[in-house]
Amino acid sequence: MTTQNNDKRHFRPKRLTTQDIRDGCIYLTNGDEKETQVCVVNEELRQGIDFISKTEKSVTFFGSARTKPNDEFYLKAYRLAKRCSELRYTIVSGGGPGIMEAANKGANDAGGKSIGMTIQLPTEQETNQYVSDEIPFYYFFTRKVALTYSGEAYLYFPGGFGTFDELFNMLTLIQTDKIAHVPIILVCSEFWKPLETFFRENMLNPSHIDIDHNDLNLYTIMDDEDAIIEVIKNASIRKDD
Numbered sequence: 228m229t230t231q232n233n234d235k236r237h238f239r240p241k242r243l244t245t246q247d248i249r250d251g252c253i254y255l256t257n258g259d260e261k262e263t264q265v266c267v268v269n270e271e272l273r274q275g276i277d278f279i280s281k282t283e284k285s286v287t288f289f290g291s292a293r294t295k296p297n298d299e300f301y302l303k304a305y306r307l308a309k310r311c312s313e314l315r316y317t318i319v320s321g322g323g324p325g326i327m328e329a330a331n332k333g334a335n336d337a338g339g340k341s342i343g344m345t346i347q348l349p350t351e352q353e354t355n356q357y358v359s360d361e362i363p364f365y366y367f368f369t370r371k372v373a374l375t376y377s378g379e380a381y382l383y384f385p386g387g388f389g390t391f392d393e394l395f396n397m398l399t400l401i402q403t404d405k406i407a408h409v410p411i412i413l414v415c416s417e418f419w420k421p422l423e424t425f426f427r428e429n430m431l432n433p434s435h436i437d438i439d440h441n442d443l444n445l446y447t448i449m450d451d452e453d454a455i456i457e458v459i460k461n462a463s464i465r466k467d468d
Contacts, residue, residue, distance in 0.1 A: 245347050245365040275362050275373030285317040289393050290326025290384030300384050301329040308333030310456055322358050326384045331357035346370055371396055379462045380410040385418040398445050410462050411446040419448045
């Protein structure tokens with residue numbers, strides 16, 4: 228007797244879980260706490276970078292985990308991810324709910340690849356059902372290294388501290404020539420324009436100049452979906468940094 232499988236999601240290959248990595252490191256280091264931590268960091272980086280480096284081209288989505296499915300930003304992220312996936316870009320997100328789910332859902336519905344780089348948290352982090360490949364992390368900084376390792380464009384939707392942390396991390400890496408100058412697109416001018424005003428009025432203040440005027444060119448604030456897709460299409464295919 229054959230049982231019909233109605234699950235339309237992609238098969239999700241098993242990766243080493245954070246506990247798998249930790250258990251293996253404890254064994255390798257004979258339980259030495261410091262060496263175990265170093266080992267875990269190394270293995271998280273290895274697994275994340277090994278996987279993401281195999282993608283031909285990708286677009287990464289950031290934004291709030293609290294954004295609801297009926298929210299305009301959720302729907303916008305879904306549409307953009309779907310269009311990118313139709314252009315054969317792999318869609319990468321943090322793999323959780325909100326904007327991350329919207330991006331993975333767009334890729335899933337387009338029949339494309341949908342990566343979730345998940346993080347172990349006490350609340351708000353549950354892998355969404357649209358992720359086709361999951362890479363789990365315990366440490367934020369190892370996850371950020373993997374997220375910035377390869378990507379043709381990075382889209383930032385309205386979000387909280389985590390979104391801002393990831394944005395400023397990317398801007399700093401580009402500003403200091405640690406990674407290639409890839410498109411950083413801040414979606415929703417109403418949300419991001421006040422931040423740019425802060426940059427201009429405070430960080431470019433003649434009494435204490437903290438950034439250069441050219442640093443304001445490290446990102447673009449955009450709302451038009453067709454224009455965003457054109458920026459992505461015209462972005463150079465990024466080599467490993």
